[in-house]
Amino acid sequence: MHRQLARVSILFLAVIAAAWSAFTFPHAATSNSVLFDREIVRILNIHCAMCHMSGGPAEDITTWQQTWLQRDAIHDQVLARHMPPWAAVSGYGSFKNTNQLTLREKRFIVSWVEGLGPRNTGEVFFNLPGTDGAQDEPVTASFDTAAWRLGDPGRVVRVAPDDVLVGTLDGSELLQAFVTIDPFIQEETFLSGLEFLPDDRRNLHAVVFSVADSGQWLATWTPWYGHREFSEDSGVRLAPGQHIQADYLMSESNSGMTVNGSLGLHFANTTTARQVQEISVESQGRGTRLQTETTLENETTVIALWPEYPAGTHSLEISARHPNGRVEILLLALDIPEQWPTSYILESPITLPAGSRLTVTANAGDAQSTALSGMLRLTLSNY
Numbered sequence: 001m002h003r004q005l006a007r008v009s010i011l012f013l014a015v016i017a018a019a020w021s022a023f024t025f026p027h028a029a030t031s032n033s034v035l036f037d038r039e040i041v042r043i044l045n046i047h048c049a050m051c052h053m054s055g056g057p058a059e060d061i062t063t064w065q066q067t068w069l070q071r072d073a074i075h076d077q078v079l080a081r082h083m084p085p086w087a088a089v090s091g092y093g094s095f096k097n098t099n100q101l102t103l104r105e106k107r108f109i110v111s112w113v114e115g116l117g118p119r120n121t122g123e124v125f126f127n128l129p130g131t132d133g134a135q136d137e138p139v140t141a142s143f144d145t146a147a148w149r150l151g152d153p154g155r156v157v158r159v160a161p162d163d164v165l166v167g168t169l170d171g172s173e174l175l176q177a178f179v180t181i182d183p184f185i186q187e188e189t190f191l192s193g194l195e196f197l198p199d200d201r202r203n204l205h206a207v208v209f210s211v212a213d214s215g216q217w218l219a220t221w222t223p224w225y226g227h228r229e230f231s232e233d234s235g236v237r238l239a240p241g242q243h244i245q246a247d248y249l250m251s252e253s254n255s256g257m258t259v260n261g262s263l264g265l266h267f268a269n270t271t272t273a274r275q276v277q278e279i280s281v282e283s284q285g286r287g288t289r290l291q292t293e294t295t296l297e298n299e300t301t302v303i304a305l306w307p308e309y310p311a312g313t314h315s316l317e318i319s320a321r322h323p324n325g326r327v328e329i330l331l332l333a334l335d336i337p338e339q340w341p342t343s344y345i346l347e348s349p350i351t352l353p354a355g356s357r358l359t360v361t362a363n364a365g366d367a368q369s370t371a372l373s374g375m376l377r378l379t380l381s382n383y
């Protein structure tokens with residue numbers, strides 16, 4: 001009884017305090033608070049809308065109402081690093097395709113939720129008569145699914161196969177579909193970039209593109225980063241008649257499995273292109289900790305990492321020990337979201353001297369975890 005009374009009076013005081021501060025500092029209260037229309041929409045645009053939109057793989061949170069209703073879950077998911085799905089820990093390498101929230105963005109979300117999710121100040125962002133006298137549309141988050149991020153491609157290949165090979169991925173909930181694409185290569189050329197615009201994003205988690213015969217990895221599409229651009233004077237060599245293989249990772253659902261889409265290809269000037277190559281290291285294993293290693297024979301400039309690991313992998317570390325003993329961590333990924341495989345495109349290439357020892361370690365997590373079983377592989381894109 002006593003305790004209950006105390007709680008009521010504290011709540012009452014809090015209400016009074018809130019009303020008092022709003023009453024005494026109305027301007028301070030509005031200009032200092034985080035608003036949906038101003039800060040939150042920007043965060044959703046960059047980090048969330050590509051999935052949380054109609055036609056995307058997750059529940060729509062593009063309007064203020066939708067976001068407001070989900071605010072507690074958003075707060076929790078963001079602080080727990082569950083959303084957006086991105087496992088690389090900042091401070092160990094920086095990546096072009098990161099979808100990590102900055103500390104500032106996290107603070108905005110926390111303050112917005114704690115401030116009860118205000119939409120706007122009531123006058124600045126909403127219901128302003130436009131120049132034509134019409135009412136402005138409410139501010140909403142959006143993601144343009146039809147825009148070529150790399151600019152207009154040199155060639156657009158429609159992916160619309162008659163036949164799709166479907167399989168299941170070992171131990172994972174994702175399904176796999178394979179498609180071979182003919183990019184109509186007539187003479188030797190260098191691919192300097194590629195970008196994929198799928199027709200249907202609802203079930204699509206990742207698409208791994210590689211050169212069909214050599215198996216050379218080209219790019220891994222994810223909902224938040226659908227392209228790969230090689231540096232200005234470099235490219236992947238394509239021979240006449242060569243095909244591109246696309247390996248789709250999709251969730252099973254009733255909405256069907258469409259692999260159709262548009263693949264945009266960019267070509268480099270053949271005479272100046274530096275050739276992008278790859279080094280691959282892998283081992284088959286079983287245990288709570290799997291490791292695979294290799295020594296680099298030549299000086300290697302690393303431009304991207306594409307790790308593949310068994311289901312149940314909780315954390316992943318990729319490191320390079322220089323011949324002088326210095327250890328460089330290329331990637332540290334924690335709480336890996338299994339449903340969202342991704343590559344890691346280095347913000348700036350890292351050159352490792354010949355003789356460097358490259359080590360990839362996958363951990364199952366705590367001691368109680370079931371053992372990892374299968375292939376641990378790192379494909380390293382370099383020149």
Ligand code: HEC
Nearest residue numbers: 047048051052057058070073074077083084085223224340
């Ligand atoms: C790559 C796609 C993707 C991105 C990017 C993404 N989400 Fe999600 N999110 C999902 C999917 C799929 C689910 C539902 C399944 C799950 O919980 O994993 C989900 C679930 C959620 C949930 C509901 C969790 C629950 O159990 O109630 C919240 C809240 C959420 N996301 C917030 C966000 C926010 C905020 C962002 C951006 C900062 C974001 N997500 C970015 C795909 C994504």
